[in-house]
Amino acid sequence: LKSRNNKNLNIPYPEVAEAISELKPDNFIIDGEIVAFEGDKTSFSRLQGRMQLEDEEEARASGVAVYYYIFDILHxxxxxxxxxxxxxxxxILKKAVSYNDPLRFTTHRNEKGEKFYHEACRKGWEGLIAKDAHSTYVHSRSGKWLKFKCVNQQEFVIGGYTEPQGERLGFGALLIGYYDDDQNFRYAGKVGTGFDDETLKKLKGKMENRERKTCPFQNEQEISREETHWVTPALVAEIGFTEWTEDNKLRHPRYLGLRRDKDPEDVHSEQ
Structure with missing residues (x-):
C-alpha cells in the first residue's frame, strides 16, 4: 500500500493492506483514497488519528475505522x-476486485453533474471530482480531472512558525506557503487555530528538527520577522480557510492536520 509520493502505508492502515494482499489475481495496480468517517461524512481530522501512527498494533487499536475507496485500475x-x-x-475495475470492507468501489455519475455538485454541498461534503470519461490515466496533474469544492481546503507547506504567547504551548502560528508555476515558494499567511495542546507539542518537535537560519519564502518582504523561526519546506499541512484575499493570502485559515502523501514541491495554489 503506497501513497502518491511512494511512501509505504502498510503500518498506519494494516487492515487495508491485508485486504488488498488477499485479492485475486495478485498482479495488479489500483488507485484509490483512504477515508475515515464522522457520522455519514468523510472526516480528514478523524483520519489524522491514523495517518501519523508508526506502530501497527497502535493503528489497529486506535478506534478509527478506515475504508479504501477504489476508483481506478492501471495494471x-x-x-x-x-x-x-x-x-x-x-x-474492468468493478469486475476485477471483490469488494468487502474495508475495500469499496467508487461509484460515479454520467450526467447531471451540476445538480449532483449542489446536492453534495447541501449534504456538507468537501466537493466532487469531475473526470473526462474518455481520458487515459496520467501520473500527474491534468485538466481531465477537475476538483469542484464545496469548502475551501487544500494542502500548504510549512515554512516557519512564531513564538507562543501567554500560556500557549509549542508555537504561536504556522507560516505556510505554496509553489507557483515557476516553483518559487510563496508565502500565503499565518495559521494560529485548529491545534490542541498535543498537536502543538508534536508539531513543534517536527519543526525544530527542520529549522534553518534563512527565510525559505520568495516574498519574504511580506513577512514580519519578529519572533519568527524559519523551517525547511518539508512538512505538508491540510488547511481550511474561508477565501483567498486579493493579495493571495488566506482569510481565516485553520489547521486540519499533516499530510504524508504529498511532496512539498507538488503543492500549488488551487484558487
Missing part, C-alpha cells in the same frame, strides 16, 4: 490499462 495481469479510456477502466 491487471500482464496488461497495461493506462491507455484505455476511464469508462473502460472502471468497467
Amino acid at each position: 491487471l495481469g500482464d496488461y497495461d490499462l493506462t491507455k484505455l479510456p476511464l469508462r473502460a477502466r472502471k468497467s
Whole structure:
C-alpha cells in the first residue's frame, strides 16, 4: 500500500493492506483514497488519528475505522490499462476486485453533474471530482480531472512558525506557503487555530528538527520577522480557510492536520 509520493502505508492502515494482499489475481495496480468517517461524512481530522501512527498494533487499536475507496485500475495481469479510456477502466475495475470492507468501489455519475455538485454541498461534503470519461490515466496533474469544492481546503507547506504567547504551548502560528508555476515558494499567511495542546507539542518537535537560519519564502518582504523561526519546506499541512484575499493570502485559515502523501514541491495554489 503506497501513497502518491511512494511512501509505504502498510503500518498506519494494516487492515487495508491485508485486504488488498488477499485479492485475486495478485498482479495488479489500483488507485484509490483512504477515508475515515464522522457520522455519514468523510472526516480528514478523524483520519489524522491514523495517518501519523508508526506502530501497527497502535493503528489497529486506535478506534478509527478506515475504508479504501477504489476508483481506478492501471495494471491487471500482464496488461497495461493506462491507455484505455476511464469508462473502460472502471468497467474492468468493478469486475476485477471483490469488494468487502474495508475495500469499496467508487461509484460515479454520467450526467447531471451540476445538480449532483449542489446536492453534495447541501449534504456538507468537501466537493466532487469531475473526470473526462474518455481520458487515459496520467501520473500527474491534468485538466481531465477537475476538483469542484464545496469548502475551501487544500494542502500548504510549512515554512516557519512564531513564538507562543501567554500560556500557549509549542508555537504561536504556522507560516505556510505554496509553489507557483515557476516553483518559487510563496508565502500565503499565518495559521494560529485548529491545534490542541498535543498537536502543538508534536508539531513543534517536527519543526525544530527542520529549522534553518534563512527565510525559505520568495516574498519574504511580506513577512514580519519578529519572533519568527524559519523551517525547511518539508512538512505538508491540510488547511481550511474561508477565501483567498486579493493579495493571495488566506482569510481565516485553520489547521486540519499533516499530510504524508504529498511532496512539498507538488503543492500549488488551487484558487
